[in-house]
Amino acid sequence: MFTFADTDFSQLNSTLQELQPSKLFILVDENTHEYCLPTLLGSLETSVPYEILEIEPGEEMKTLNTAAQLWEILAEFEADRNAVLINLGGGVITDLGGFIASTYKRGIPFINIPTTLLGMCDASIGGKTGIDHGFIKNIIGTFAEPKLTLINPDFLRTLPFEQLRSGFAEMLKHGLIADRHHWSNLTSLPELNADMLLPHIKRSYEIKREVVKADFHEKNIRKTLNFGHTIGHAVESCFLAGGKPILHGEAVAMGMICETYLSALEGLITHDEAESVIRNIQKFFPQIEIEQSALQTLPELMKSDKKNSSGQINFSLLTGIGACGFNHNVSEENIYNALHYYQNLS
């Protein structure tokens, strides 16, 4: 179930009423502990005892090590199969918490309350959970649906600009792959702030949800959501391995630029269309500086991407502005061409 704009948490309270948990666990990071948890606790109407599980913020925490600690804490607090985990945070918290919940005692119910723009219109929708391992993002994970995903737009106002922009990359993607009108609304925004973005979140959420509903296990159309992510994930893994993680949306913005260029190289869109898309992404996202030596490692990283098989790199590529295909096999030469094109952009 999904509730949009539930500022008083009434849907959360009625879901808890239904689930009758034996105990509540609330997973937060230091930031959501400080900025979001008080709001949540102030609205929680339940006599069920709860425990707060806090982790440090950041993608670096989405590891097996953190997972092991969380499983242990649940066991120490004698969480049983009727315990409920509430994930209050961004994509790291919902990915990690969903994975913990879906594997602890073979699965306990969980609720996602995304607090970032990225979480609200992407990470918390679609039942993907996961942790990183060996610098590969989400290599361990499950498909598992939360009992409820609840969006409280008040949380957006607690976010720094870079976090808003990171989520905005996924919104742009939703427009690019499925809705030209959404794309044009978003790229016309004079600036990025919570109030400007709020009216557009619902459409992004709807696009993601429709695609996921049509193909939950990512056999076909769900793959279009990976537009920008084949290169984007590799870039993100590369910076993570180098000890200087960048935000998901920054990596995806670079990925979308490269993959838009690839779409033109492969003759799926015109060079004019590609240029217009790329110029619009550049309006919001500054160039990422990436060393030549790091660039060379990206295609290897792409091969370990979950979408790929038999050593071939499959891309989801634009077939128009607001349309996307998938399972495009691209030569390594063209991938390098796209990466070099990006490096020489100004």
Add this chain to the structure above:
Amino acid sequence: MFTFADTDFSQLNSTLQELQPSKLFILVDENTHEYCLPTLLGSLETSVPYEILEIEPGEEMKTLNTAAQLWEILAEFEADRNAVLINLGGGVITDLGGFIASTYKRGIPFINIPTTLLGMCDASIGGKTGIDHGFIKNIIGTFAEPKLTLINPDFLRTLPFEQLRSGFAEMLKHGLIADRHHWSNLTSLPELNADMLLPHIKRSYEIKREVVKADFHEKNIRKTLNFGHTIGHAVESCFLAGGKPILHGEAVAMGMICETYLSALEGLITHDEAESVIRNIQKFFPQIEIEQSALQTLPELMKSDKKNSSGQINFSLLTGIGACGFNHNVSEENIYNALHYYQNLS
């Protein structure tokens, strides 16, 4: 899908033909590597490249540490979502391998080829996967179905007596909870060897499968399969924590004796029935020596059992010979009574 008595692996070959794997991985332990893998490889008709993943034998290997290594190896060999994992071994291999497969890249197909009696009539049926953590058995796991479970009875002949007897405990349980005739056939066996047991495996498998089919997620009747396991698992965890693991079936045999006595204490069966059941179990299973101090820790261990909620200990108890109820709340006093009864048996 399930194939019984597939001595030439024809069903395996046709399943692989259907799945068209990008790569095969075969998980074995040192024993199944030596005694079972050559038979399997000799019958494998595929040009798909394969890798052997070997672990040491024993429950002590069913850890997060082993899981981490296996995930890493799959990633190193660039296993994609079309890779297939074949689990060739006992319950440790199928539990661990199923967990790895169901969480690597959010799930790749897997095939179970149980090589122990326990695996053939219990562990490999029913879609439960898991690893142990913090001395709690299967605390991390998933519900995931193999594409094929294949039973080759030839493997039974490679098993030492203790392993056969360990699996026999689960067969006895199937009779006790669901089929008086099966129970009486089994308890009439003059001795335990592969040839004596073979004719009865199918019935045990059928009982387990029917129960699982009726209630995959263990909301009600599947709980009857836990008869003997509430105390049995605690005993097993206790010996594992003490560094002297005992075989699953030995722990379950002790658990069944205690829980049969409990069934009589709770007035669900007569004391005469209980005595007859207990005498028959004792014919095959010697007494387990357990120290008084260890005995005191068992109820705490039971509380962390996955079947329990809100700190109460739920038992599945016999309501006859061949019939079982579930969700019986038993007082801690009666649990101690049952444990002391066992200690004083001769």
